[in-house]
Amino acid sequence: MRSKSRIPPSPLPQREGVDPVRVRLPAGGAWSTVREYLLERLAPRAAVIEGMLGAGEIVDADGRPVTADTAYAPGLFVWFHRELPDEERVPFPVEVVHHDEHIVVADKPHFIATTPRGSHVTETVLARLRRDLGLPALGAAHRLDRLTAGLVLFTVRPEERGAYQSLFRDRLVRKEYEAVAAYAPALDLPVTVRSRILKERGVLAAQEVPGEPNAETRVELMEHREGRARYRLLPHTGQTHQLRVHMNALGVPILGDPLYPVVTGPVPAGDFRRPLQLLARVLEFTDPLTGHSHAFRSRRALQAWSAHDDWSGDGRTG
Numbered sequence: 001m002r003s004k005s006r007i008p009p010s011p012l013p014q015r016e017g018v019d020p021v022r023v024r025l026p027a028g029g030a031w032s033t034v035r036e037y038l039l040e041r042l043a044p045r046a047a048v049i050e051g052m053l054g055a056g057e058i059v060d061a062d063g064r065p066v067t068a069d070t071a072y073a074p075g076l077f078v079w080f081h082r083e084l085p086d087e088e089r090v091p092f093p094v095e096v097v098h099h100d101e102h103i104v105v106a107d108k109p110h111f112i113a114t115t116p117r118g119s120h121v122t123e124t125v126l127a128r129l130r131r132d133l134g135l136p137a138l139g140a141a142h143r144l145d146r147l148t149a150g151l152v153l154f155t156v157r158p159e160e161r162g163a164y165q166s167l168f169r170d171r172l173v174r175k176e177y178e179a180v181a182a183y184a185p186a187l188d189l190p191v192t193v194r195s196r197i198l199k200e201r202g203v204l205a206a207q208e209v210p211g212e213p214n215a216e217t218r219v220e221l222m223e224h225r226e227g228r229a230r231y232r233l234l235p236h237t238g239q240t241h242q243l244r245v246h247m248n249a250l251g252v253p254i255l256g257d258p259l260y261p262v263v264t265g266p267v268p269a270g271d272f273r274r275p276l277q278l279l280a281r282v283l284e285f286t287d288p289l290t291g292h293s294h295a296f297r298s299r300r301a302l303q304a305w306s307a308h309d310d311w312s313g314d315g316r317t318g
Helices: 034-041 043-054 125-133 158-169 242-249
Strands: 021-024 077-080 095-099 103-108 149-155 174-182 191-198 207-209 215-225 228-235 278-286 293-297
Touching: 034 043, 095 125, 095 293, 103 125, 125 149, 149 158, 174 242, 191 242, 215 242, 228 242
Parallel strands: 149 278
Antiparallel strands: 021 077, 095 103, 103 149, 174 228, 174 278, 191 207, 191 215, 215 228, 278 293
């Protein structure tokens, strides 16, 4: 008998670098079959579930197909592959900066999500690296926004992921970002911005609200020319959209931002014309397993600075 606390390995392989969906049947309820439970839980996709059951595409931990009359058993795990969305390919490469037996550090382009979520599934850094490097167990230790470019840390072995995630949780990683925004001569820099940021689920933009600060960013001026400036951003915390919110609060919103100061909506799939001018430039930490000191630096250039005179936001540099 399997331990209730142990999750059995998936009997299904990945598809396009994406894991199958795993569902554990809960205790309680009046379901007599697995089919009844899945139809209730996934009601909007009832026809899809019926088709998958008929085709034997939903399986138990031993890889046996779940049928329409398979009895309901609390604690049972079942797996299936979701329908992969028809995604627009992001036409910029994911560059591998470092790869050893424990970690992979990738230099992510703008417009590609870090991990599968919502409508971004196969066109994610994680799925690409799993396919390209032949590492199906690769996992993300942290994430960058889809519109932000730069360095992301991945772990090779699932059992080691927690050790690297704890570095971010315990603020033991030095992260340095660069941003391009308008130059404000009256802005007294460097400055440390502290505020309370709230990001509600389903709402595109985060908000600064009254209360104890939960977000802190040091903002430094690196250089300026012709009305634009390159800023160094040093986050002490990691709230969603923190850097974008704090730059906007200073009156210098990051160029190419579709949410701050004005929400113009999500960037449509396939629209690569105006990349957000935000880059995760530096990632430094002491490896929790080897004790080695790591210092990685992105080789990417922000388009609004490297091509300042004729920058039109066409997204061609990725």
